Amino acid sequence: MAPAYKLIYGDYRGVAETSRFLFKYGGIEFEDARVQFEDWPQWKEKTPFGQLPLLEHNGKQINQSIAIARYLANLVKLAGNDDWENLEIDSIVDTVSDIRQKLVPIGREQDQIRRKTLIDTLIKDSFSYHLPRLEAIVEKNNGYLALGRLTWADFYFATISPMFDAITGQDCLANYPKLKAVRDKVNELPAIKKWIETRPASDF
Incomplete structure (x- = not known):
């Protein structure tokens, strides 16, 4: 069975690495999907704003690295209490x-x-x-x-x-x-x- 989460980014650490760390810290399985540089042009039009990373979950897709990390931080209890x-x-x-x-x-x-x-x-x-x-x-x-x-x-x-x-x-x-x-x-x-x-x- 495929993981419930899919994180799509380039084949490097960059701004998606925070989310990868959070997934790993929380023991949450995810698909670490990496778009190769030469494949980016055909991917770009599939994204909401022509940017990566993207997080996919339950048929939904969301962009923005900090927003994704903030969401994951809440899941793994690394956010604030209020x-x-x-x-x-x-x-x-x-x-x-x-x-x-x-x-x-x-x-x-x-x-x-x-x-x-x-x-x-x-x-x-x-x-x-x-x-x-x-x-x-x-x-x-x-x-x-x-x-x-x-x-x-x-x-x-x-x-x-x-x-x-x-x-x-x-x-x-x-x-x-x-x-x-x-x-x-x-x-x-x-x-x-x-x-x-x-x-x-x-x-x-």
């Missing part, structure tokens, strides 16, 4: 997402001189501003990014922050041991550790 707690988690997730968005033009830039300029600006203007503040939040939250306990905000950071290193070619958390510890804590969870050891290889 509206305010969920707001705290969302604010962290959206902040990390803001940083991730700044990586997109760098990843697309082919001119190496221009690329280096964009990386330098990212580190000076965004990383140097956001990462110390996130580090301080972890210090106040018992080693987590929200609520003093493990939430899907930690999963989101653990799956998105490797992109910082991949795009810039630097260890962007070298000066932020508490943030690095958050990522390590998530990656060392037994179900996540097993997934990392067996998942398809990709740069990010």
Whole structure:
């Protein structure tokens, strides 16, 4: 019998990896459907807004990576216990997402001189501003990014922050041991550790 859930994305980790982590953490079976780059044009028109990932369940289809992750977090009990707690988690997730968005033009830039300029600006203007503040939040939250306990905000950071290193070619958390510890804590969870050891290889 096919799994009740199907997650459709490209053949890499990207913004779908948070949802994969959540599926694995919760022991929820899912089909990890991966669209190859050359097949994307024929897939694009089948999607609601020409984007992946997509989550399929009971004949329904939904898009948007953060919305999907938030839904799964509720299923696996990594969300807040009330509206305010969920707001705290969302604010962290959206902040990390803001940083991730700044990586997109760098990843697309082919001119190496221009690329280096964009990386330098990212580190000076965004990383140097956001990462110390996130580090301080972890210090106040018992080693987590929200609520003093493990939430899907930690999963989101653990799956998105490797992109910082991949795009810039630097260890962007070298000066932020508490943030690095958050990522390590998530990656060392037994179900996540097993997934990392067996998942398809990709740069990010």
